[in-house]
Amino acid sequence: MDWLRDNAWEAWLGLAIVLGVAEMFSLDLILIMLAVGALAGMVTAAFDAHLVVQVLVAAGASIGALALVRPDLVKKFHSGPDLKLGHGKLVGQQGLVTEEVTALTHGRIKLGGEIWSAAPYDDTIAIAPGETVEVLQIKGATAYVHPIPRLDP
Known part of the structure; x- marks a missing residue:
């Protein structure tokens, strides 16, 4: 001891x-x-x-x-960053309209370096080519988008 x-x-x-x-x-x-x-x-x-x-x-x-x-x-x-896989990671990103997007005819957008079919999230609007859109939802192979308003000088 x-x-x-x-x-x-x-x-x-x-x-x-x-x-x-x-x-x-x-x-x-x-x-x-x-x-x-x-x-x-x-x-x-x-x-x-x-x-x-x-x-x-x-x-x-x-x-x-x-x-x-x-x-x-x-x-x-x-804790750590949320891991988003597949098409879920594209929700919230911006894309460029390449073909007119309307409720009657689905158009096309360039999103994440790929061409996606797109439909307007709001059925009452039409989005012209060249517009920037935000992806709000993806169902199957169709991105549901909404135009991002521009500030014209």
């Missing part, structure tokens, strides 16, 4: 290393927070604090890291 008391900081460091290695297998970000607490216990032991103080500091640091740091890290690691 004298060795542990004399080398407490080494025991805390060993515990932190073991917890850090175990975290690499679990990836839950729990064991790494406990390792942070063990490092806090190591620093306390380096200042020759009593064992009870070392344990309390280690527990406090672990609980603090689990409560304050881990939730933000988990949210950051689990």
Whole structure:
């Protein structure tokens, strides 16, 4: 027991290393927070604090890291950009009308480097060639579009 008391900081460091290695297998970000607490216990032991103080500091640091740091890290690691696949990624993009688009005759637009058949989202309008449109919906191989208003000087 004298060795542990004399080398407490080494025991805390060993515990932190073991917890850090175990975290690499679990990836839950729990064991790494406990390792942070063990490092806090190591620093306390380096200042020759009593064992009870070392344990309390280690527990406090672990609980603090689990409560304050881990939730933000988990949210950051689990979030990311939304992945849109297929034609869903074209919704909201702009295209150029190449053939007149009306409710009666579907026209054509150039969208994402490809030619798509297009129909007006609002059945009461006609869109002339050369107009810029926004894709509001895609059903099958038809893009439903709405013209983007221009500001004429």
